[in-house]
Amino acid sequence: MAKIVPFKAVRPTRDKVSLVTSRSYDEYTPAELASQLDYNPFSFLHILNPAYVNLQKIATATRFKGVQLKYQEFKDEDVFKKENSPVFFLYEIQSKNNSFTGIIAGTSIEDYKNNVIKKHEDTLAYRVELFKDYLHQTGFNTEPVLITYPQNNELQAWIDKRKQKRPLYLFSTPNKDKHILWRIKEEDEIQWIQEQFEKAGNIYIADGHHRSASAEMLYDQDKESGNANLDYFMSFLICETNLKIYEYNRIINDLNGLTKQAFLKALEKDFVVENKQQELWKPKQKYQYGMYLDGDFYALSLKDTNFKSVMEALDAQILYTKVLNPLLGIGDLRNDERIDYIPGSKPITEIKKQVDSGDFEVGFMLYPASINEIKELADNDLIMPPKSTYIEPKFRSGLVIYEI
Incomplete structure (x- = not known):
C-alpha cells in the first residue's frame, strides 16, 4: 500500500519553460555548459x-x-510560479526511439523506511550526506526519484484518456525530444489516483537511490521542525513496462599481466569463446557477453547456467566472479581505477574507440537486466553490483520543483 500526495509545485512560466529546463548538469560538456x-x-x-x-x-x-539565492532571484523575476493548491502532474517524454509517461507526485518517507518503496542499489555515504546538505541549504529539489509500479490497466486507461486533453506545456529541446506536461488539480482525480497506488502494493526505485536516501536523512535531521514537506520526496512514477533498462558496459585498462593468448585460454574454462573479428557484436540474450580485444570482437557464451539465487545469476555478477575479479584482478567495482563504465545507451563503437585509443585494453558488453530481476533482488533485500543498470527516462532539471 503506497501513499502518494499532490504538492504545491514550483514551475517555469509557460513562455519560458523551454529556455529554463536543462539536462542534468553532469551531462553537459564544458563547451555546452559555456x-x-x-x-x-x-x-x-x-x-x-x-x-x-x-x-x-x-x-x-x-x-x-x-544556489538558493539564485533560485530566489529567478522567483523574484517571475521566471517561476508556484501552484495555488497541491497538484499531480502527468508527464510524457517523446524521444526518437522511446516514449515515456508517468505521474509526478510526492512519495512517503514512511513508505521508504518501511520498505514499501523497495531498493536494489547501494549508496555511498558521502554522496547521501552531500545531497542532504544541498537540500537543507537550498530548500528545494528538482530531481525526482524514478519509481516504477506494476502494470495497472485502469490507471493506464486513465493516462491514455487524460493525454487527450490540452497540456499545460508542450515543448521540444535541442536534442529533438518532446516534453508534454498535464496538471492534475481536480480533487476527485487526485483521490482516484491515490487509491490506485494504495492498491499497488510495493513500488520500486528504478533510479535515484542516493536522492531518496538523502531525503530520509534530511527528514531524520529536521523532522522536529514541523515542516510537513519533509515527510515526502518528489518522484516520477512510471509503469514497469514503460521503463527502458540498459546495461552498463565495462572497459578495463590492462589484462592484469596476462598475454592476450593466456587471457583467451583462461576464458575458455567458463565460456565458449567465438572470434567475431570486425563484426560489431553485442549480446542477444542472457548469459552472453561481448568482448572487444586487440581489434577483434568476441562472443562469450556461459557454459554452466545453473545458479541457486537471482544474485548469482545476474549477468553483471557473473562477469565479476568469472572474469573481472579472478582473471583481471578487479576487486572494488566502485573505486578501482582500472575499470570504467559506458552506458548501453551509447553505441558499442564507443567501447571500440576507447580500447583502440590505447587507454584501455579490453571492453565487455553485457545483456541488460530485466525488471523482474531488479524486483526479485529488491524483494530479497539484495543489492546489485555497482553500475549494473542505466535506466531511462531521465528528467529535465527545472521543470517541476519540490520546495522543502
Missing part, C-alpha cells in the same frame, strides 16, 4: 552553477547558498 550559460539567461544551469559568472571555485557551503 554556451548555455553565456547565451541563455533563463537556463536552470545558472541556478545549479551560480559561480559561473566569476569563473571561480567556491566552497561547498558557499555554493549551496549561492
Whole structure:
C-alpha cells in the first residue's frame, strides 16, 4: 500500500519553460555548459552553477547558498510560479526511439523506511550526506526519484484518456525530444489516483537511490521542525513496462599481466569463446557477453547456467566472479581505477574507440537486466553490483520543483 500526495509545485512560466529546463548538469560538456550559460539567461544551469559568472571555485557551503539565492532571484523575476493548491502532474517524454509517461507526485518517507518503496542499489555515504546538505541549504529539489509500479490497466486507461486533453506545456529541446506536461488539480482525480497506488502494493526505485536516501536523512535531521514537506520526496512514477533498462558496459585498462593468448585460454574454462573479428557484436540474450580485444570482437557464451539465487545469476555478477575479479584482478567495482563504465545507451563503437585509443585494453558488453530481476533482488533485500543498470527516462532539471 503506497501513499502518494499532490504538492504545491514550483514551475517555469509557460513562455519560458523551454529556455529554463536543462539536462542534468553532469551531462553537459564544458563547451555546452559555456554556451548555455553565456547565451541563455533563463537556463536552470545558472541556478545549479551560480559561480559561473566569476569563473571561480567556491566552497561547498558557499555554493549551496549561492544556489538558493539564485533560485530566489529567478522567483523574484517571475521566471517561476508556484501552484495555488497541491497538484499531480502527468508527464510524457517523446524521444526518437522511446516514449515515456508517468505521474509526478510526492512519495512517503514512511513508505521508504518501511520498505514499501523497495531498493536494489547501494549508496555511498558521502554522496547521501552531500545531497542532504544541498537540500537543507537550498530548500528545494528538482530531481525526482524514478519509481516504477506494476502494470495497472485502469490507471493506464486513465493516462491514455487524460493525454487527450490540452497540456499545460508542450515543448521540444535541442536534442529533438518532446516534453508534454498535464496538471492534475481536480480533487476527485487526485483521490482516484491515490487509491490506485494504495492498491499497488510495493513500488520500486528504478533510479535515484542516493536522492531518496538523502531525503530520509534530511527528514531524520529536521523532522522536529514541523515542516510537513519533509515527510515526502518528489518522484516520477512510471509503469514497469514503460521503463527502458540498459546495461552498463565495462572497459578495463590492462589484462592484469596476462598475454592476450593466456587471457583467451583462461576464458575458455567458463565460456565458449567465438572470434567475431570486425563484426560489431553485442549480446542477444542472457548469459552472453561481448568482448572487444586487440581489434577483434568476441562472443562469450556461459557454459554452466545453473545458479541457486537471482544474485548469482545476474549477468553483471557473473562477469565479476568469472572474469573481472579472478582473471583481471578487479576487486572494488566502485573505486578501482582500472575499470570504467559506458552506458548501453551509447553505441558499442564507443567501447571500440576507447580500447583502440590505447587507454584501455579490453571492453565487455553485457545483456541488460530485466525488471523482474531488479524486483526479485529488491524483494530479497539484495543489492546489485555497482553500475549494473542505466535506466531511462531521465528528467529535465527545472521543470517541476519540490520546495522543502
